[in-house]
Amino acid sequence: MKNINYISIFSLFFMFLACDNGKKEQNIKQWKEEIAQTEKAFSTMAQDKGMNVAFLHFVADDGVLLRNNTLVKGKADIKEYMKNSNSKGLSWEPSFVEVSASGDLGYTYGNYIYKYQDSLGNEKSSKGIFHTVWKRQPDRTWKFVWD
Numbered sequence: 636m637k638n639i640n641y642i643s644i645f646s647l648f649f650m651f652l653a654c655d656n657g658k659k660e661q662n663i664k665q666w667k668e669e670i671a672q673t674e675k676a677f678s679t680m681a682q683d684k685g686m687n688v689a690f691l692h693f694v695a696d697d698g699v700l701l702r703n704n705t706l707v708k709g710k711a712d713i714k715e716y717m718k719n720s721n722s723k724g725l726s727w728e729p730s731f732v733e734v735s736a737s738g739d740l741g742y743t744y745g746n747y748i749y750k751y752q753d754s755l756g757n758e759k760s761s762k763g764i765f766h767t768v769w770k771r772q773p774d775r776t777w778k779f780v781w782d
Contacts, residue, residue, distance in 0.1 A: 659736070666734040670741045670769050673777040674729045685721040695770055695778035724750040727765050741769045741777070 673693070681689035690700075691714055700707040700716065707716045727747035734741035744766045753759050768781035 662738060663734055663736070666738045666741065666771075667732045670734060670743060670777055671729055671732045673769065674727075674732070674743050674767065677779075678725075678727050681725050682723050685723050686725055687717040687720045690717050690720070690782075693779055694782075695772065695780045698778065698780050698782070700782050722749075722751060726750075739771045743767045743769070 677689055677693045680692060691710070694700075694710055694713055696710045697708075698710060698713060700713055702716070707713050725747065728745050729743040730745035732741065732743050744764060747763055747765045749761045749763075751759055751761075765782070767779050769777045770780045772778050
């Protein structure tokens with residue numbers, strides 16, 4: 636009789652464990668989609684309202700930009716750095732999204748293109764790869780902490 640009780644207990648334990656793993660996978664899938672949608676909204680805002688508006692909207696208070704081998708740290712310094720960056724020529728799309736098991740950090744990377752006019756009015760473009768680290772905020776939104 637004792638063996639049956641242990642078997643029942645272990646069976647219930649593994650059933651709960653399996654249910655928990657399914658929930659965890661569902662959460663990770665949802666968080667990845669949230670980050671992907673946030674990244675897309677970020678790019679759309681940069682194209683519609685300009686880079687300065689978009690970067691300030693999506694940066695966390697402790698966010699950091701890496702630009703020209705220099706770190707621009709914190710929202711206040713990023714605001715100052717971006718104040719004249721009103722171009723609407725930057726667009727990008729994530730090709731990869733990952734999120735931590737706890738759902739509080741994630742990252743994306745993909746390709747960007749920056750279109751602009753040179754001093755003679757000629758259309759120019761620059762292509763590259765971006766990498767962004769996202770952090771879930773207390774209000775459950777995602778803001779970048781590294782770009």
